[in-house]
Amino acid sequence: EAGVAQSPRYKIIEKRQSVAFWCNPISGHATLYWYQQILGQGPKLLIQFQNNGVVDDSQLPKDRFSAERLKGVDSTLKIQPAKLEDSAVYLCASSLLGRNTEAFFGQGTRLTVV
Amino acid sequence: AQSVTQLDSQVPVFEEAPVELRCNYSSSVSVYLFWYVQYPNQGLQLLLKYLSGSTLVKGINGFEAEFNKSQTSFHLRKPSVHISDTAEYFCAVFSNQAGTALIFGKGTTLSVSS
Numbered sequence: 384e385a386g387v388a389q390s391p392r393y394k395i396i397e398k399r400q401s402v403a404f405w406c407n408p409i410s411g412h413a414t415l416y417w418y419q420q421i422l423g424q425g426p427k428l429l430i431q432f433q434n435n436g437v438v439d440d441s442q443l444p445k446d447r448f449s450a451e452r453l454k455g456v457d458s459t460l461k462i463q464p465a466k467l468e469d470s471a472v473y474l475c476a477s478s479l480l481g482r483n484t485e486a487f488f489g490q491g492t493r494l495t496v497v
Numbered sequence: 498a499q500s501v502t503q504l505d506s507q508v509p510v511f512e513e514a515p516v517e518l519r520c521n522y523s524s525s526v527s528v529y530l531f532w533y534v535q536y537p538n539q540g541l542q543l544l545l546k547y548l549s550g551s552t553l554v555k556g557i558n559g560f561e562a563e564f565n566k567s568q569t570s571f572h573l574r575k576p577s578v579h580i581s582d583t584a585e586y587f588c589a590v591f592s593n594q595a596g597t598a599l600i601f602g603k604g605t606t607l608s609v610s611s
Contacts, residue, residue, distance in 0.1 A: 428598050428600065
């Protein structure tokens, strides 16, 4: 079974530039998450989708971050404009419906803002 | 609101020694509990999970954890560690409350030396 795919693996941009990350979840997984993991910290939820609807985006900095999940499958996360403090690993995860199901994580995209 | 506290940020141990990584959670409703492991430059991998039933949960790589509702804890243990267990370990909680997502602790770095 293919896992959660993310691209790119690494990205370096200058502050005030824009960047986009892509995630392809496991086939059949209705729930998709984007997490931000700053060095030395645990993953912090940015946004949770169920199919193509947003369940929770309370911690998404909406002035600069946006995310969409077209047709309830792939998802993109965009940052515009980027700040130095956005340097982190961005993790995508997916799971079946239900809180007792395991979330499967992709390898993440390491973003460095200089 | 739910939260997770991992009491130790770093745990150094010698090979073949036992180890315990501590995790406490806070939630006003019933919860599901997870431990994930993250090896360098990789995504998160599920070690084990507690959903219901027996409070002692066995996972992969010889790890186990015990759910203690009265102490709101879910400590991770291994009787004898290997060098290959060196990694970051995250405790996570999923509450039974509608709209909530998987919330992570800040992580514990386990360093195993010979």
